[in-house]
Amino acid sequence: MPVQLRARFSPAALGLNLLTYAIALFVFFPIFWTVLTGFKSEADAAEIPPVLFFHATLDNYRTVFDANYLSFFKNTVLLATGSTLLALLIGLPAAYSLAFHPSRHTPKVLSWVLSTKMLPAVGALIPLIVIYKEVGLFDSRIGMILLYAALNLPLVIWMMRSFFADLPREILEAAIVDGARFHEIMTRIVIPLSAPGLAATALLSLIFSWNEFLLAVNLTSANSGTLPVFISGFMTSEGLFWAKMSAASTLAVAPVILAGWLAQRSLVRGLTFGAVK
Amino acid sequence: MTTPSSSLASPAAGLRPERWAFLRSPRLASIALLAPALVYLAVMTQAPFLLTLWYSFHNWILTSPELGHRWIGLENFRYTVTEDPIFRSAILNTLEITAAIVGGSLILGLCFALLLNRSFPLRGVARALLIAPFFVMPTVNAVVQKNLFLNPIFGLVNWVATSLGFNRIDWLAVHPKTAIISMAVWQWAPFMMLILLAGLQGISDEVREAARIDGAGPFTEFRRITVPLLGPYFELAVLLGMIYILQLFGEIFVATQGGPGTATTTVPYYVYQTISQANDVGTSSAQGVLAIIFSSIIAALLLRLLTRTFRRELTS
């Protein structure tokens, strides 16, 4: 936790607070504008000067739900959480190994892990389609979970290795001398102590899976389509769609923002309770 | 990369039966922990890579199946590297745009992280607002910014500008790179912020108190303590961010389509054009393979640069 400065209303502190609020609002503004546009009619959405007071309508949201939003939402939730859990399951032990049992091969291993992300997905579209059709994973949720887990694994390994390596060695050494087993060390010491890092990693992995577009478009079809595919479906070359797309985007972003916000606080709190002091 | 310091004793040391003595060996334990991840990655990523490599030696145009799959060896590579002017400018564009985005988002992310590292009322709300841009899909971000903000006729930016007496600017035509960079920085600053904030929160209070007692002001504390201790996190943020940002696609796809001309055609976007417009599997695969080589070189150079910068700070 950051140092708790004595709660004095120093002008510097106040100024910084206001600056922070201002910056936060400015940064958030495009999202706010999108949410607002989702409630306008298509004609109002393009009005200049922009309208702040308008006849709000739920038509766009109705259209979004009619377009089968819930099915895409369900798919995306399954894909994002499934792939994140899988990546963490496989990646945390690997990060542990690289952080606490490094060898002269560690730099090479880390480089190779990172290099798996250097092939642009665009360059491997046809190969992926061919392979996935061959093994029967095309347009399946399992297939996408497996793929996204592989895409997020380097992130998990690199980030958690960094956070693990920063942990104080003495506590771990003491635990091992006391006869603690691996899974006890992980659950009682390592994870609680690296909670902020773990929360950040899980959140990032979730977001990357949630927002991934190119592979989702090409490897899914009628069954396992995700929200990015759904939202892109509103883009049309022969009609007005800004308001509808804003509504769809709001529905796609809101759950993540809520989940991410809740998760950060409770994840950190929940994990620290189990820590061995 | 951390220097291989002393390993921890094997966590399996507590197992007793002699039969399992070999399991106590730290090396085996460490490999057993690492193996699933490496095997999984290998299976999932190398298969597509090998097939891509295979296709790069062939000529296969999707919409002309009568031409079939023809082996042409290194011809795709030769053309892309030596003759194709667009690929060359794509490399330069990629370097320029990636560097600008990584740099910009890193600086902004650091500022946000520093601001959020204090405790003040409504801190959680401010943090939620600052993280939010990263949750938005890149394609959606691009559509919103392109139409609602940057559009010269309907956009907010021009409306504000003309109300203040400035000229109307067609951002996407006159400053396409700047537009793309600003969209992406807005999106990636939270990413940098998350990593740096986790690092900042790991700086123990004793160290900061000690510095304060020693009479260090906020700037000195920042320079002598925060930056060096954040070193590994900078490394992580820049390296990871670069890997993702090198492959930036959604913004260019929606906002500028690589244009005007080829001003914002980056390597990923050019590969996409080759496969989706020219329907040319062979050339796009070759371009993909070349992109790997290109990214590896950049990553290696970056690592060297970072290690040198931060090692010096850490040991001084």
Next chain:
Amino acid sequence: MRLSRLAMSLSGAVVLSLAVLATVSSAHPVAKRAQETITIATVNNPDMVVMQSLTPTFTKKYGIKVKYVTLPENTLRQKVTSDIATGGGQFDIATVGTYEVPIWAKNKWIVNLDPYFAKLTPAASKAYSLNDVLPKVRLGLSYNKDLYALPFYGESSMTYYNKKLFKDAGLKMPLHPTWMQIRTFASKLNKRSANRYGICLRALPGWGEFGAPLTTVINTFGGRWFDMKWQPQLTSPAFKKAVNFYVDLVRKYGEPGATSSGFTECETAMAQGRTAMWVDATVAAGQLINPKTSKVAKDIGFAYAPTAVTPRGSHWLWAWSLTMEGSSKHKDDAFKFLTWATSKDYIKLVGAKKGWGGVPPGTRVSTYKNPNYKKAARAFESIVLQSMLTADPTKQTLQPVPYVGVQFVGIPEFQNIGTLVTQNLAGAVAGRTSVDSALNISQQQVTRIMKQAGYIK
């Protein structure tokens, strides 16, 4: 010792993971539905949205369920192309345009519909009435005289103008304007300081975006993309004159942000009263006179697409159509859907449920004879019908050409060529380069592509 143990554990891990993968993949069954289901790949144009909302009627009538995959046009084209080229299996039906149909038919990717029509009972055949479908559209969807797709809605291009702005400036738009007249009007109606512009024309890079109106301008100025020997004509005098005219018009009196302006952006500008004129697809008409989507619904006027040296190729021909993929496992069901969505009954259904102003236009002669439609669309329906009857994809240029297509060149390479050239020209529209240098570079690139594809030596 250590090494063999190591090898054992590693191989154990590999075997385990592969086993998991194999089980998992085989455990994913293709859902066996009690009802037959067909999958349709479609774009999200307004008429398709209506089709999706009316699908329950189809399901009730035939007992066939329908799943839709909705994507933007270019992404859809890429996805369907990749799918078919890697063995197909994703879709039974795809929405395609008059560009793809002959090419895909030649590649044997889509199904010849003539045998299916031959199997229809005389009653069903009469009810569907294939001859009612506009002849030029049927031509555009055929290959070697066989029909491969059915049109869902058709369009040509025409001129939209703001009657109020014209009246205030004391100008009158003739029914058959020329491009020179358009330019004069634009110069008089252009008021940048008021955020209002003389004309909106597409300059968004893309063979189907910027390329479409540009090609009609090239045609009507007497130019052509290729000569009879397939030599690219990008630097010929007529081509250059046409392109210079277009780019100049947009730069001087056109909308800012032109290189980001496709159909949607220009339609928005027109509907908001920000531009006095707009030359584009006829489908916009219904949306422009609808107060829900247009702020100038009462002031919209219509005219034919402008001409210059020749009326040939001055207005385009396009039909979004439904076609059956060759790899489909439900061909008979798919054919039922194809005929349902393009039938007279469907048009009547849309008219009843959504109003006659919004029925799919440009497909059947009977639509234009229907009194309800004539009343709802009276301001523009005759212009649209006439345009579609006179847009001939085989007689689109002043001089003979070896290709079909009014606003595109019907070869598979044109997707690449058109986009490449319009990208270069967008640079000229943005002022980064001159038209001539953009055309020179384009000529080189196109020549190379044509050589590689084997059209020229």
